[in-house]
Amino acid sequence: MPNFSPFQRTREAPNLPTGTVKFILYCISSFPGLLTLMLILETGQAACNILVPYAVKAIMDGVASLTGDTGPVLKTLQQPLLLLAGLALAEIIFSRTSGALLIIIGPRLRQRTTQKLFAYLQYHSVSYFGHHFAGALAHRISETAISVNHTTWSVLCEFWPITITFSVSIFLLLGVHQGLGQYVASWVLAYIAISYWLATRCQHYAKSYAATRSQVNGKIVDAVSNMLNAKLFARLDYERRYLNEYLETEVRAGRRTFWYMERVRWFQFIAAAALKIGTVYYALTLWEGGIISVGDFTMSIALALLIISDARNLTRRFLEFFEYVGNVANGIDTIVRPHEIVDKPEATPLIVTHGRIEFRHVRFGYDPSQPVFEDLNVIIEPGQRVGLVGFSGSGKSTFVALMLRNYEPQDGAILIDDVDIAGVFQDSLHEQVSLIPQDPSLFHRSLKENIGYGKLDAEDAEIIGAADLAHADEFIKDMKEGYDALVGERGVKLSGGQRQRIAIARVMLKDAPILILDEATSSLDSVTEKTIQENLDRAMGRKTVIAVAHRLSTIAHLDRILVFDNGRIVEDGSHNELLDRKGFYHRLWSMQAGGFLPEEAVSG
Incomplete structure (x- = not known):
């Protein structure tokens, strides 16, 4: 520490x-x-x-x-x-x-x-x-x-x-x-x-x-x-x-x-x-x-x-x-209280060239006496697309929060390209990692400003291109003020799906080498989701991708799936490999109701 x-x-x-x-x-x-x-x-x-x-x-x-x-x-x-x-x-x-x-x-x-x-x-x-x-x-x-x-x-x-x-x-x-x-x-x-x-x-x-x-x-x-x-x-x-x-x-x-x-x-x-x-x-x-x-x-x-x-x-x-x-x-x-997480005096900028992510002997608990992770070890190779699944409270969101350095582990290290993120500038970390949250929040500013937040010096054509990839261009053009329309506090003037599309466009414009998806298309209809998913797959390119999923079908095509249970990774492999093992993931897949996981395991 x-x-x-x-x-x-x-x-x-x-x-x-x-x-x-x-x-x-x-x-x-x-x-x-x-x-x-x-x-x-x-x-x-x-x-x-x-x-x-x-x-x-x-x-x-x-x-x-x-x-x-x-x-x-x-x-x-x-x-x-x-x-x-x-x-x-x-x-x-x-x-x-x-x-x-x-x-x-x-x-x-x-x-x-x-x-x-x-x-x-x-x-x-x-x-x-x-x-x-x-x-x-x-x-x-x-x-x-x-x-x-x-x-x-x-x-x-x-x-x-x-x-x-x-x-x-x-x-x-x-x-x-x-x-x-x-x-x-x-x-x-x-x-x-x-x-x-x-x-x-x-x-x-x-x-x-x-x-x-x-x-x-x-x-x-x-x-x-x-x-x-x-x-x-x-x-x-x-x-x-x-x-x-x-x-x-x-x-x-x-x-x-x-x-x-x-x-x-x-x-x-x-x-x-x-x-x-x-x-x-x-x-x-x-x-x-x-x-x-x-x-x-x-x-x-x-x-x-x-x-x-x-x-x-x-x-x-x-x-x-x-x-x-x-x-x-x-x-x-x-x-004017002590800042909870600060950059070290000798901190350096993080420059991601490959996108390799490693959790090395990580121990963390929101309450240190009740750890979520005990000696967590996992490596995500450069360019790998990895899904995180598990019941609520299993550790998926904590995994992402630690990687974004929203919290710091009590022990162990989290490395990107073999560089401990505890020793880099937080701003440089966040410049190299993009997050599309499940419930995105927008500024009470114009649609253009919200999308352009991903790249402050972006040209109008780049903003429109990102909106088109996210299938946001259609509804934006139908609005009276177009890209100059204000979205309201936290984006309340838009529907959940529209807010999510703006968030996706913003991240596409940012184009960071590491991408985190937290049920990024959950508010979209199935047709729009399929089209955006294809665009996201193209946008992923050689990025390292981590996708948190409650709907297992959205991550079945990824290279690898990590199955969490009570703060441990209990299974690791591709969708087909995990199904063939007839283990925890197979049980999750069988328990899906309407494509979604239940909040917790069903006994019996």
Whole structure:
């Protein structure tokens, strides 16, 4: 077995950090200059906003110093009025420039995060995708990308300006009176500390709520994807009840989160009232004692009200911030996991010149304690066409999955042209092997794009030629948009037989030296199947072919048949040879019902 580090990842995947803060810093690392400029602009905006009460103080003190002669009012107040106008103008310039930068950075940041998460997700194994809803994964990527944006803007456009507001306010109040400034500073420090503590305790609720929403989203996607089944079994009411159970879970998780937030708001309002009443009372006693001027009194009250306003927002923003952080953490936990199967550091490209396949002492189990194969040994010679037969669960699909390296054996080796596939690039392996699955899945793209997926630089004539060989050209030409027609999600606009023909055309266009057929013509009528089978036989040429079959007649003409039973190859030979032996294969052939094998052996 390869000796990988505990956290292994594919070299081609982005090196995404697993820590939440490091992940966010990684995502924003492409915009250092613009984000620094935004920080400066937000500093300027916040400073201008909080200095407005200082300008008002200067105006009030100027007004208080005037005598009954009102003639020189504007001249006397010229400096504070210019300061007020300058602060207002500067605040507009700083804020709107910062807003323009946010518009420039925001969509790009979300795009970068989505790209990196999707690129990392691509390299997870088949087993990973088997344990996660596709809709839930898509939702997780989207929500993580949005939350990275919101977290960044929370720090830059909310927490940082609030820090500037609090700092400048305390500095101004200390200039008015040491005691008053210290009182407000103490309140601010205590408020921030308690708000942060309350918000961190809310993080658990927010993370749980985000995970529940993601699960519910996955259930909705699953239900919508299987709407036809629900209708065919008259289970629409059942599906509503089934979904409602998960919606109720989401409601409970939401209520836990919102009730906690409500308790936080009680603290926020009580604390705000304490600052408001305390500051007014303290400033009044100072003014009454002639210690501060009327302008100082006015500025103190204005600053206290601004602090209260920002403090209330701070509590709410802390809660939102930790929800965003929880979403990011949830996304990292779901996606940025160790890759299950990775290329070795010394991996080389696989170049198939002959197509010889060998399973050498292979031991494998989906659960290692319950192996499917124990010391499996088999050689498929170059150009040989081999059928795999056996009851369900006998090991046929596992044999194919191991050859495609969807899973890795616990022991032994699988070799192609005497090269261990564990030591080659996975992409190069998949370029050399074609698979026509029993239930092919198509992209929600045009027919031309789906067929051309087998060879991205294929000319139109090549695509049409492959479609003709697969007997798909006939129904495609009958469609209104022809080869430009969209097939729907997973190809739902096409019949099963049409989807299978598109999959066959795609593989014919790919023209890989090793071909795997997993009951590739099972959805076709007998006439079409016979014609396509002839075309497939011609397309096989000198390829090495492995055909998994439930209908034995489809593989009777192949060079060799491997008979599987409980993870062992119990018989090996041609169709006629195996029938002559009167053994397991003869029994399978005799048991066929309508040309198909039963799911398991019939006793008696």
